[in-house]
Amino acid sequence: MIYVTGERLQSHHVRAVDFGRRWRGLDPAQVYDYLDRVADELDRLQRQLVTANTEAERVRQALRQWQSRQTENRPAWHAHPVGERR
Numbered sequence: 001m002i003y004v005t006g007e008r009l010q011s012h013h014v015r016a017v018d019f020g021r022r023w024r025g026l027d028p029a030q031v032y033d034y035l036d037r038v039a040d041e042l043d044r045l046q047r048q049l050v051t052a053n054t055e056a057e058r059v060r061q062a063l064r065q066w067q068s069r070q071t072e073n074r075p076a077w078h079a080h081p082v083g084e085r086r
Contacts, residue, residue, distance in 0.1 A: 011039035011046075 007013075014035050019028070 009042065011042040014039040014042060 017035065019025075019031065021028075
């Protein structure tokens with residue numbers, strides 16, 4: 001059996017795993033069919049994670065741009081917090 005330490009589990013790890021054989025063990029075809037389903041789900045979740053991270057970065061950049069525009073458009077009397085007016 002393959003154990004990957006220090007890495008996230010990837011679908012190719014699941015597909016590459018090899019179990020030892022036992023006389024009265026589980027049906028290998030069922031085990032490997034299930035592992036294929038698990039690997040497919042890992043692939044799907046990885047794609048969703050990449051999409052979510054990309055969207056989050058887009059939103060962060062848009063927020064930074066909005067904040068910059070708000071700061072640039074602020075009247076001079078708003079430049080200092082209330083307790084620090086000059």
